Amino acid sequence: MCQVDEEYQEELERADGPSVSKKCVKCKEASAAVVIRAGDTYCRSCFKEYFIHKFRAMLGKNRVIFPGEKVLLAVSGGPSSCSMLSQVQEGLSQKAHKKLRFSPGIVHIDEGGAVGQSAEERQRKVSELQAVFKATGFPFLILPLEQVLDLPSSVVETALSPLEPPPSAYKAAVDRFNQTSSSDYLPPQEREEKSLPDVQKSHTQLLQQLMGSAKTLTAREDLLNTLRQHLLVHTARTEGYSKLMLGDNCTRLAIKLLTSISLGRGAQLAQDTGFSDSRYGNIISVRPMRDYSAKEIAFYNHMFNVPAVVVASLDTKTSEKASIQRLTESFVTKLQTDFPSTVSTIYRTSEKLQTACRSSSSADHSDRCLLCVCTLDTAVEKASAFQATLISEQLSQTKSLGCRNPGQSPGGEDCGRATSGGGCCSLTTETTDLKSLLCYSCQLTIRDMSSVDHLPLYILSEAQRRQRRAQMRDEISEFLLDDGDEGIYREV
Numbered sequence: 001m002c003q004v005d006e007e008y009q010e011e012l013e014r015a016d017g018p019s020v021s022k023k024c025v026k027c028k029e030a031s032a033a034v035v036i037r038a039g040d041t042y043c044r045s046c047f048k049e050y051f052i053h054k055f056r057a058m059l060g061k062n063r064v065i066f067p068g069e070k071v072l073l074a075v076s077g078g079p080s081s082c083s084m085l086s087q088v089q090e091g092l093s094q095k096a097h098k099k100l101r102f103s104p105g106i107v108h109i110d111e112g113g114a115v116g117q118s119a120e121e122r123q124r125k126v127s128e129l130q131a132v133f134k135a136t137g138f139p140f141l142i143l144p145l146e147q148v149l150d151l152p153s154s155v156v157e158t159a160l161s162p163l164e165p166p167p168s169a170y171k172a173a174v175d176r177f178n179q180t181s182s183s184d185y186l187p188p189q190e191r192e193e194k195s196l197p198d199v200q201k202s203h204t205q206l207l208q209q210l211m212g213s214a215k216t217l218t219a220r221e222d223l224l225n226t227l228r229q230h231l232l233v234h235t236a237r238t239e240g241y242s243k244l245m246l247g248d249n250c251t252r253l254a255i256k257l258l259t260s261i262s263l264g265r266g267a268q269l270a271q272d273t274g275f276s277d278s279r280y281g282n283i284i285s286v287r288p289m290r291d292y293s294a295k296e297i298a299f300y301n302h303m304f305n306v307p308a309v310v311v312a313s314l315d316t317k318t319s320e321k322a323s324i325q326r327l328t329e330s331f332v333t334k335l336q337t338d339f340p341s342t343v344s345t346i347y348r349t350s351e352k353l354q355t356a357c358r359s360s361s362s363a364d365h366s367d368r369c370l371l372c373v374c375t376l377d378t379a380v381e382k383a384s385a386f387q388a389t390l391i392s393e394q395l396s397q398t399k400s401l402g403c404r405n406p407g408q409s410p411g412g413e414d415c416g417r418a419t420s421g422g423g424c425c426s427l428t429t430e431t432t433d434l435k436s437l438l439c440y441s442c443q444l445t446i447r448d449m450s451s452v453d454h455l456p457l458y459i460l461s462e463a464q465r466r467q468r469r470a471q472m473r474d475e476i477s478e479f480l481l482d483d484g485d486e487g488i489y490r491e492v
Contacts, residue, residue: 026050034299037340044303051292051300055087056098058288064276065243065286066173067101072241073138074232075108077129077309081247083297084289086306088245089136102243106133106140107235109228113146113204114211115312128309135307141235146203148231153462155230156373159237159281210454211314217323219448221314222263222441226371227456236283244285248273251294251332253287254346259328265441267377273350279373293343369439370463371446377439386440434463 024030024043032041042050065071073088075081091100108129112122126142133140214220236244248256253273260272271277277285289297301308315323320330336342367376380386434446446452452460473480 034303036293036296036299047300048304051296052087052090054291055084055288056091056100058275058291059100062275062286064284065102066169067176068173069102069243070239070241071102071104071243071245072232072236072239073104073106073245074247075106075129075133076247077108077125077132077311078247079297079301079306079308080249080252080289080292080294082132082308083292083301083306084245084247085132085136086301086304087288089138104138104245105239105241106136106138107232108133108140108142109231110142110144111224111228111311111313113144113199113207114224115314115316116208117312119199125309125311132307132309141239143231143235144199144203145227145231146199146207148227149203149206149456151230151234151456151458153458153465155234155458156368156370156462158279158368158373159283206454210456213450213454214445215448215450217314217318218263218325219445221323221325222445223449224314226442226445233280233283242282242284244283246285246287247289248287249289249292249294249297250347251336251343253290253350254343255325255329255332257346257350258332259325260441262324262328263441264444265439268372268374268439268441269350270353271374273353290347369442370434370437370459370466371442372439374439378436378443433467437463437466 022032023041024032024046025039025041026046026049027043030043030045033044034047035041059065073081073085075085085106088100088104090096091098092104093099110122110126112125117125129142130140133142211220211224214223232244236242257269257273260266260269265272271279273290275287275290300306315326318326321327332342332346367379368374369376378386434452435443438446
């Protein structure tokens, strides 16, 4: 026990950390080249074999991608998506032990317009990505995010998905694929390549106005993710792809899990973080990199020279408290430094999540969120946290409106129309009310926007179409038969 008059003359010795083996834990012969976790040391060849096997095992265990299907790889240029591209390229090579059986394509969404990059910076990044994509020999598309402004309204509708195949269908598809020749793959020089098309300045300005209408960085990032997903799904549909492969890794999904809970997306966690996401019907998104940590991917890319392109994002060079997404990322990464099992624990929790709502492939369009296309989570009973939040919001708005003058706008300024008998312009309702068409999380995003008029036309037109159909249904509701009444009339 320490004493007050005790003297400390001797030098303090540093405590020894946990020792790791100097030999590879798999072959037990070669010297270790990488330490993934304490006790998990691999040599160079065994680490490559372990990394490749994990990717193949994730695809083989889920059996979502059938042989011969066209799969669109969404590559942002970051380490995770470029590593995913490298694994697909490795699996389709002639020297692969068990070759992958699907036909890949690449798509990259250039978000420089939303971030505020100049045309020269955007072109330089595109040139670097083109060099990476051409080396793979796969067909690729490089699209500007500005194209999201011209999408059709069918993007936010769930297309009819094919019936779920029986368990024996996968084995039958493998047999058919093995019987056919593998000469369907075109040589690299004959493959389709589409670089970044010319972007009109007016479209870039409209996109910047849309992003600028969001008051917080949290809303801007959430809106950007939604627009990116819409463009990816539309591209997959128009180009004939049935699967969309995303590069979300284990660390990113752990951050996304906590972020989604903070943003009120608890009902959509199973789709946002699971291996497969079928909310769009005929286009299924898969995440084959979800078992890899960011550390494993960084080691693999460094050791085997996997090229990656650094692309600026909305949260580049921002403080850790700039947004909920950025704060959650800082929290998880710092906690992972002191407690190495943090990410894996959160990730394993996400594997057990299942949605309690109806299946995304069978829900009606009117029961879908207009932005994220998930099943609406707002149809709950009165004794719920959601209804309590709505009541609290209504009471606060009523109190704030009561403190203003009758002709004063919510911003505190009189528009001048109240004195002329026309009523304040700020008190008039908007022509498009999106609140009833959105899930709780997307409602929070729209609430942080200064005006919904900056949203793309396909979203506003779909909102008006759904409102007209709902109004029509209300008008003829007295003449519609319920399911129970229909059964009674059939018996009669």
